[in-house]
Amino acid sequence: MCYRKETTVQISADETMCPVCRNRLAFDRILHHMICAYVGPSSDFVETADGYVCPKCRRSIASGDPACEVVGTSARCSTCGKEMIVSPVAGAI
Numbered sequence: 001m002c003y004r005k006e007t008t009v010q011i012s013a014d015e016t017m018c019p020v021c022r023n024r025l026a027f028d029r030i031l032h033h034m035i036c037a038y039v040g041p042s043s044d045f046v047e048t049a050d051g052y053v054c055p056k057c058r059r060s061i062a063s064g065d066p067a068c069e070v071v072g073t074s075a076r077c078s079t080c081g082k083e084m085i086v087s088p089v090a091g092a093i
């Protein structure tokens with residue numbers, strides 16, 4: 001299958017099971033690097049001893065860096081490979 005679905009499935013924050021195959025989901029934070037406008041899961045950022053390195057602009061991001069914000073959470077099913085966006089919970093970060 002080389003076909004990629006355009007629509008992203010949204011799940012609510014309390015769901016922990018894949019809506020497709022009912023297996024456990026792996027969650028990841030979606031980060032926004034304001035300096036270069038990169039948005040991606042935290043797994044795209046290279047972890048270093050004192051934070052992260054942005055995969056787009058290669059600048060280092062210290063932990064708690066105000067130039068980097070958490071914009072959401074994504075979930076991925078390791079069994080069927082389905083990716084989902086977790087609906088933001090009011091009042092979170």
Ligand SMILES: [Zn+2]
Binds near residue numbers: 035054057058
């Ligand atoms: Zn960047």
Ligand SMILES: [Zn+2]
Binds near residue numbers: 020078081082
């Ligand atoms: Zn699944």
